[in-house]
Amino acid sequence: MAFQIIEGCVNCWACEPLCPSQAIYLPPGGAGSARPHFRIDPGKCTECEGDHADPQCASICPIEGVILDGLGVPLNPPGSLTGIPPERLAATMAEIQAR
C-alpha cells in the first residue's frame, strides 16, 4: 500500500526530508498555477512501516485532506489540524470574533 499527495498541497517541503524511503518528490514543471505539487512514488512508499510508528509525511503536513491513505481516505481529515471539529466551527468563530 502507498499514500498519495493530492491537489491542495502548498509545496512547503516539510514532508520531503522526513520520508524514510525517499518516496516524495517535486515533479519538474511550470510556475504559478501550472506549478506541480509534491508527489509520492507508490513504488517506494512503505507508509513508514518498520521505520516509524506514525507515517512521517502525514504527521508534519500542515494542510488538511491532501495526503490520502491506500484506500483514498484523508489521513488529516477536516478539523484535525486546526483542532476545531466542523460542528464546533461556527461557535468557535463567534467566540474568536468577540475578542
Next chain:
Amino acid sequence: MLELKVLGQEGVGGGPAGGCTSSGCGGSLDALAHLPEHIRAKVHNHPCYSEEAHHHYARMHVAVAPACNIQCHYCNRKYDCANESRPGVVSELLTPDQAVKKVMAVAASIPQMTVLGIAGPGDPLANPDRTLETFRQLTEKAADIKLCVSTNGLALPDLVEELCQHNIDHVTITINCVDPDVGAKIYPWIFWKDRRIKGRKAAEILIERQQRGLEMLVGRGVLVKVNSVMIPGVNDQHLEEVSRVVKAKGAFLHNVMPLIAEAEHGTFFGVMGQRGPTHDELQTLQDACAGDMAMMRHCRQCRADAVGMLGEDRGSEFTLDKIESMEIDYAKAMEERRQVHAAIEANREAQRKKSGESFVSLSALKVRKKETRPVLMAVATTGGGLINQHFGHAREFLIYEATDKDVRFVGHRKVDLYCSGGDTCGDADTTLEKTIRALAGCEAVLCSKIGYEPWGLLEAAGIAPNGEHAMEPIEDAVAAVYREMAAEGRLERPAPAKLRLTA
C-alpha cells in the same frame, strides 16, 4: 530652569554603541548599558536591533528554509506570493549556493547592507542542513556581514552548539507565551520526535524548548531578541509576564508586534475573524513591557526574502535570473563597503554632535512652568535619520512622541502609497483618506514636501502638515515643532480625546 532636549543625543555612554536617539528604541543606550562593550558594538550597525541604525543600514533575508515543525494560527504555509509583505512570505526558494550568490550580489550593490538573516519562510532550524550550509559559506566568503537567525525555538536546544560554531551572534526566538493554556490557543500542533502532538501538551513542549534554548544561548554570550505577536483576547494580558520572564533569563530586546490577520491571507486567525490590535493597544502594551526591558518598536515584520532598508523591499532587483548574470568582485566590493560604512559613521557622529547642542530653554519661550502635554507626530523619511520624503511618496510614517522632556520613537504606521505620480490618481481620494486614518492620534506630520490637496485634508483632520524641516534630523525637527506648538499655547489644553499615550 526647564530644558527641552533630545534625549540620548548628547553622546552619553561613548563607545561605538553611543548615539541611540530615543529612550524607547531598540538600541537604547540606557537599556543596553549593562551589556559588555563588545556586545553593544555588535548592534551598533544592526538595523533590526538598533532603532538608530535602521535609519542608515540595510538588511536582507534569504529564503532557504521552507519547512516548518509547528503550526501557528497566524501563519499560512502557502507562502509563495510576490505582492504581500509579511513574515513567512517569499517569491522564490533558494538553495544555499544560490543564497550565497544573492547575498554577495546584494552586498556589492547595496553597500549599506550589514546584516543577513535567515527567517524562513518556514523555521530555519527545522531545515538545519540548508540553514547551516548557508551560514558556513558566508562566514568564509563574506566576513564583513553579520549573520542572524530567527526560530520558533522547538529545535533550538539541539543546534545551539552548531550556531555558535558558525559565528551566529544574533538569534531571535518568537515567544508568544510562557503559559501552555495560552499557547494552546495559538499553536494547534507541533511535530516532535517523529510524531504530531496537539493541544496543551504541544504548547508545553514548545515553551519548555524555547526557554531552554534562550538560557543556553545567553549562557554562550549570544545576543537574543524575543519576538512576540500580540493577539487581542489571547495573549495581550500575558505578554507583560513573557517580557519579565525573558528579561530575567537574559534576552536583551523584546519586540512586541501586532497580529497580522487579514482574511485574504488565509491564516486560521484571518479566516476565523480574529482581530489585530489597534495602534493604541499595541503602544500601551509596549509601554507596559518597557518597564521590564528594552523594547523594539521599529520592526517592519518583513518578508522572509526582504532586501534593503527596513520598510523597503528591493528583492525584485535580485531575482535568481538577475543574479545569475552578475559578476561580483567581492574584494573590491568589501573595500567600497568599508568606505560607505565609514561615511555613514562620520555622518552619524556629526548628527550626534550637532544635536548635542540643541538644548532649548522652555522659559525662554515664555512657557509657563506647568507641564505641557505629550504630542504624537508622524515623520516621512527615506533613511539617514532625516526628514527627507515627500508626503505622497511615503509608504509608511515613523511616529514620535514629544514631551517637555524628550522626543522618543514609538512606532511606525504603514499606509497605501496614494500618489505614484501617474495614472493611478483616480483612487487618490480614498487612498489619501486611508492614509489620514492611519495617522489618527498624530497632531502633526513632518515631511520634505506636501501637495495642496493632502494639506487641506490633513488640516481638516486636525493634523498639521509641516514641510519646514526638510533635510533636518528627525528628533531635532520634532522637538522644534513641539516648541512652536508650546509657544503658540496649543499644549495647555487637554489632548484630543483619541490621543491615548499611555495606559
